Amino acid sequence: MDTVILIPARYASTRYPGKPLVVLEGADGPKSLIQRSWEAAKAVPEADAVFVCTDDARIAEAARAFGADVIMTDEACRNGTERCADALAKASLDPKLVVNLQGDAPLTPSWFLSELIAAMKADEGLDAATPVLRCDPETLEMFLEDRRNGRVGGTTAVFTVKNDALYFSKEVIPYTGGKTFAAGDVPVFHHVGVYAYRPRALAAYGSWPEGTLEKLEGLEQLRFLENGARLKCVEVEGRGRVFWELNNPEDVARIESILKKEA
Structure with a gap:
């Protein structure tokens, strides 16, 4: 296989236990978060296979019920990247590229993943890549509203002129000082929770200890x-679509309002 998409999902989320099985209403009726994430992955034309990766029998049962292939992973996995590395080893998969579409991002358009895969294929020197989306004024305000209310929501990214990642944070970076911006001029980039890795990078990741910055930011x-x-930030375009992850219970209403507008 050239490219596989893995969807890591765990039940015991600290901020939102049971999150993958939360039912979201949309224009196509009620579906669980994990099913909507799986459908988003299946829409990517470059994917040779899609697997849900979990350590929880409830998630596995629900995923198999809507037709997903499942890889059972170690419950000791601390994050999605570790779970992807564990799944790759347990299933004896040997792809050229591994894409991690985290199970809380059902609004991820297929072209985000396609452009990520293309960037990895264009530069063999990359260890990993991840999409970033320039915020519009509405999304920036949602970020700032979360922080004003003490909620840990989406993630922002800063990167070099060559798009190599410099830092990611749950804070809104860079600091904007309360300035207002026109659409297309917002200097804040929303990090999209998707990654592409070389298998060698996944193997190395599992051998490294959890770092201080990783612990602090989560x-x-x-x-x-x-x-x-070397982790590259690939700037993608929303093409009129609103992107937001399900991080907190408050995000359900936000995401459902978007899903109900989409046929």
């Missing part, structure tokens, strides 16, 4: 940066 991708790996 962001798995910082382990790559702390260990000097």
Whole structure:
């Protein structure tokens, strides 16, 4: 297989226990979060296979019920990247690229993943890559609203002129000082919770200890940066679609309002 998409999902989320099985209403009726994430992955034309990766029997049962292939993983996995590495080993998969579509991002358009895969194929020197989306004023306000209310929501990213990642944070970076911006001029980039890895990078990741920055921010991708790996930020376009992950119970209404507008 050239490219596989793995969807890591766990039941015991600290912020939102049972999150993968939360039912979201949309224009196509009620479906669980994990099913909507699986359908988003299946829409990617470059994917040779899609697997749900979990350590929880409830998630596995639900996934198999809607037709997904499941890889059972170790419950000791601390994040999605570790779960992907464990799944790759347990299933004896040997793809050229591994894509991690986390199970809380059902609004991820297929072209986000396609452009990520293309970037990895264009530069063999990359260890990993992840999409970033320039915020519009509405999304920036949602970020700021979460922080004002003490909620840990989406993640922002800063990167070099060559798009190599510099840092990711749950804070809104760079600091904007309350300035207002026109659409297309917002200097804040929303990190999209999708990754593409070389199998060698996944293997290395599992051998590295959890770093200080990763622990403080709760962001798995910082382990790559702390260990000097090359992680590229691939800027993608929303094409009129609103992107948001399901991080907290408050996000359900936000996501359902978007799903109900989409046929």
